[in-house]
Amino acid sequence: MLFDEASRALTAGVRRWAGIPVETHEVAALAADLVAMVDGFATAGPRHWRARKARKRREAWLAALVRQVRDNELGTPQGAALDVVARHRDADGELLDPHTAAVELLNVIRPTVAVCWFVAYAGHALHRWPQHREPLRAGGDFAVAFAHELRRFYPFAPFLGGRATHDLTWQGEHVPEGSLVLLDLYGQNHDSRLWTDPYRFDPQRFVDREIGAWDLVPQGAGDPHTGHRCPGEPFTVALLAELSTRLAGLDHDVPDQDLTISLSRIPARPRSGFRLIPATARQT
Numbered sequence: 344m345l346f347d348e349a350s351r352a353l354t355a356g357v358r359r360w361a362g363i364p365v366e367t368h369e370v371a372a373l374a375a376d377l378v379a380m381v382d383g384f385a386t387a388g389p390r391h392w393r394a395r396k397a398r399k400r401r402e403a404w405l406a407a408l409v410r411q412v413r414d415n416e417l418g419t420p421q422g423a424a425l426d427v428v429a430r431h432r433d434a435d436g437e438l439l440d441p442h443t444a445a446v447e448l449l450n451v452i453r454p455t456v457a458v459c460w461f462v463a464y465a466g467h468a469l470h471r472w473p474q475h476r477e478p479l480r481a482g483g484d485f486a487v488a489f490a491h492e493l494r495r496f497y498p499f500a501p502f503l504g505g506r507a508t509h510d511l512t513w514q515g516e517h518v519p520e521g522s523l524v525l526l527d528l529y530g531q532n533h534d535s536r537l538w539t540d541p542y543r544f545d546p547q548r549f550v551d552r553e554i555g556a557w558d559l560v561p562q563g564a565g566d567p568h569t570g571h572r573c574p575g576e577p578f579t580v581a582l583l584a585e586l587s588t589r590l591a592g593l594d595h596d597v598p599d600q601d602l603t604i605s606l607s608r609i610p611a612r613p614r615s616g617f618r619l620i621p622a623t624a625r626q627t
């Protein structure tokens with residue numbers, strides 16, 4: 344299943360980048376926990392409880408690793424995320440408490456693995472619109488445009504919420520202190536005033552287009568330094584462009600399966616997780 348395979352590939356990559364010691368045979372379990380945390384962020388019931396358990400387990404594990412780094416018991420590469428966070432000192436010169444350090448590490452490795460949702464969408468898009476396969480194989484600007492169109496077109500998080508910290512007026516609208524304000528990510532990404540023929544999947548719309556800070560909002564809007572915008576967006580785009588290019592170059596079959604995407608499931612994903620059979624596994 345592409346969704347699962349992508350989650351493992353991303354986990355294997357980010358654990359190496361972050362200097363977190365995880366044996367190859369432990370990657371699948373870590374990937375499953377990270378996916379569970381993302382999958383349960385906006386829901387009640389079993390998915391939510393799975394997410395809480397996974398988060399507790401991984402926070403304790405990472406906090407123990409932070410202590411080991413400080414005691415020089417781990418050969419973590421200098422400058423890797425685990426080393427930097429473990430040795431970071433706050434404005435008062437104090438080390439972070441190990442739990443906070445663990446949460447900070449999770450805040451980077453968990454969303455990196457969440458990119459697997461978009462990789463599954465990439466499989467879905469290339470299956471539905473195979474004409475993009477050829478230009479995508481060349482990578483470059485088209486691959487970046489393809490990554491942007493995936494993030495615009497497919498649903499992941501439908502909206503972001505925030506509370507007004509004081510009374511304000513925004514574009515003539517009075518917003519009283521304490522109101523819940525929603526930014527409709529999916530609606531904005533399909534608004535015909537911004538996107539011609541918004542329900543058409545067309546990566547070409549992003550070739551040679553300057554993207555304004557308030558236009559494309561799958562990961563929040565505005566300035567990441569001051570507002571509700573993801574600081575990991577450039578990494579998301581780079582990972583997606585690279586993995587989509589590789590997918591376009593993979594000779595594979597797509598067996599019959601349920602490829603519907605329910606908009607009432609948050610985060611949404613193709614129901615089947617997108618199963619594919621690489622040519623190397625084809626039966627002769």
Ligand code: HEM
Binds near residue numbers: 454460562570572573
């Ligand atoms: C599936 C891809 C991703 C999506 C849809 C996504 C979405 C978002 C959104 C909407 C926010 C803003 C939340 C708010 O302020 O209300 C956010 C924050 C954040 N994202 Fe991402 N993100 C993704 C990938 C990444 C990656 C790859 C990284 C890091 C490598 C990352 C790191 C972060 C961090 C650290 C924050 C918190 C920033 C803060 O509050 O100061 N994200 N993300």
